[in-house]
Amino acid sequence: MNRRLWWLAILLAGVLPLLAMAANPPRKAMRSFDQVHIAWANAMRWGELEEREPFLSEQALARLDGFQRSRWAQVSISGYRERARALQPDGRLRVRAELSVVNVHTLAERSVVVDEYWAWSPEDRSWKLASGLPDLWPEP
Template identity: 35%
Template sequence: MRLLRYLPLLLLLVVGLAVAGPAQRALPRAQDNWSAAIRWGDFDGAINLIDPAIRAEKAPNSIEMARYKQVQISTYHDVGASADYKAGLAVRDIEIGVINRNTLAERTVRYRETWRWDPQAKAWWITSGLPDLWAND
């Protein structure tokens, strides 16, 4: 008898999880993959997570990629995020600690990630591209 009393609540929970769908479950995984790639200096790998249309249009050239090899990332902190799963859009504000490998000087850069859900690929793509680690220079 007690179980029947909680059945509507359980059904509501199951329906809520189904409505959230793959987009909501996939976003944290995509953001973790992106964060790890940037944090560990795998900028070549990070490029694979950029929206394919943007990647084709604005792929970094060899000089730009060489510039990323001149820095080391010391911190990568999420300082705010929001997502609209129905619209398939998400935003995350990031604070990145950047160390210049030549001078060993460290500085902090703010960066806003923008994400787009691709229902056909069932994947989140970053649309903001690689972070501009020289924005404050």
């Protein structure tokens, strides 16, 4: 009986760390997020929609339709401030950010708080924005 418990303990000691690595991005990936997020913030503040697209995951990019493109063409982002950051149980990183949005036609500025969900892509060895472009037009 003790031998079975011994093998079970060895099996669990080997499997549990692998499961934890599958759910959470590696430490090196967490350190690289700061660089990706700075580049994202700059693309949000100074870039056009085409400069933001490389940060999007394939699924988020597929959801970007003509209607969303036309809405984003009507606004400019004048400010992007990270407010909070938290690692989720599924391994994604949630970033709460405040965006200053300017309507290009009226030059009216408003502030929108959004939650972005970033996922580590082992294939690309980079972070991708899994939640897609933020919703700047939340319903009241």
